[in-house]
Amino acid sequence: MSITKLDQLLDAARSNPRRRLVAAFANDSHTLEAVSEARAKGIIDATLVGDEAVIRKLLAERRLDASDFEIVHEPVDSKAAAKAVELVRSGHGQILMKGLVSTDKYMKAILNKEQGLMNPGAVLSHVTVIENPNYPKLILCGDVAVITYPDLKQKIAITNYLIQVAQSLDIARPKVALVCATEQVSEKVQPTLDAAVIAKMAERGQVKGAFVDGPMGLDVAVDKECAATKGVKGEVAGDADCLVFPNIDAGNIFYKTNTKLGGCELAAMVVGANAPCVLSSRGDSSRTKLYSIALAALNVK
Numbered sequence: 001m002s003i004t005k006l007d008q009l010l011d012a013a014r015s016n017p018r019r020r021l022v023a024a025f026a027n028d029s030h031t032l033e034a035v036s037e038a039r040a041k042g043i044i045d046a047t048l049v050g051d052e053a054v055i056r057k058l059l060a061e062r063r064l065d066a067s068d069f070e071i072v073h074e075p076v077d078s079k080a081a082a083k084a085v086e087l088v089r090s091g092h093g094q095i096l097m098k099g100l101v102s103t104d105k106y107m108k109a110i111l112n113k114e115q116g117l118m119n120p121g122a123v124l125s126h127v128t129v130i131e132n133p134n135y136p137k138l139i140l141c142g143d144v145a146v147i148t149y150p151d152l153k154q155k156i157a158i159t160n161y162l163i164q165v166a167q168s169l170d171i172a173r174p175k176v177a178l179v180c181a182t183e184q185v186s187e188k189v190q191p192t193l194d195a196a197v198i199a200k201m202a203e204r205g206q207v208k209g210a211f212v213d214g215p216m217g218l219d220v221a222v223d224k225e226c227a228a229t230k231g232v233k234g235e236v237a238g239d240a241d242c243l244v245f246p247n248i249d250a251g252n253i254f255y256k257t258n259t260k261l262g263g264c265e266l267a268a269m270v271v272g273a274n275a276p277c278v279l280s281s282r283g284d285s286s287r288t289k290l291y292s293i294a295l296a297a298l299n300v301k
Contacts, residue, residue, distance in 0.1 A: 034289035178214025
């Protein structure tokens with residue numbers, strides 16, 4: 001059975017061996033609460049990198065036992081991010097998590113050519129899993145946060161990452177929609193050309209493990225009645241598991257519309273590095289961060 005609710009991520013992750021998570025600059029309460037709950041649920045063990053005094057104070061305020069965690073003292077945020085990456089790179093941990101450090105410093109540590117977590121030529125991308133009460137299953141989408149205006153190569157990478165993450169949720173053959181403003185291929189609209197190429201590649205087995213179709217409007221991708229009205233047929237139409245967006249503008253607006261106006265819950269992580277990297281906003285709830293930890297744990301190779 002495929003995972004259709006975010007709560008099911010927790011049970012699925014708990015059924016696997018515990019992973020060690022390394023939190024970069026774990027100086028905020030939401031990170032500590034999420035990490036503590038994930039540990040209590042048997043999903044992870046944790047190393048907390050940051051200002052030890054601040055971390056111990058926050059743990060004490062929440063009646064959490066500091067002895068449950070390994071604490072590595074590094075009070076400077078950028079250095080804490082670099083130290084956390086070093087611990088994961090050395091094999092001490094299998095999951096990296098962003099704490100109070102800013103996204104640019106966190107990403108800089110991951111992308112460092114000598115000391116980071118990237119292989120030459122690898123593409124780093126962001127995968128979001130959204131639970132929307134108006135849709136019968138989870139929606140996986142990318143890229144809403146890392147790749148701004150992806151070229152064809154990057155869109156292929158995003159597509160493959162979404163397929164891999166969907167399969168980690170026991171979706172055996174996910175349905176991937178290459179989302180554009182229209183289903184019509186137009187030489188004047190580059191995203192429709194890219195979508196058509198990727199769809200043809202999938203048809204010929206160059207993108208594997210999924211049904212892939214596009215270009216496809218969002219309405220056609222998620223609404224069977226709309227797909228039927230517009231005469232768009234196929235496995236993906238009206239029943240997409242995954243949405244590949246043409247650029248960060250479309251993806252980020254979709255993400256924020258779901259969370260801010262739709263009240264949807266989510267999990268998110270960065271893929272393409274040598275380990276899954278939890279990248280949630282500093283303002284995200286501890287619940288969002290817990291789901292993101294579980295998602296990352298399911299994607300440890």
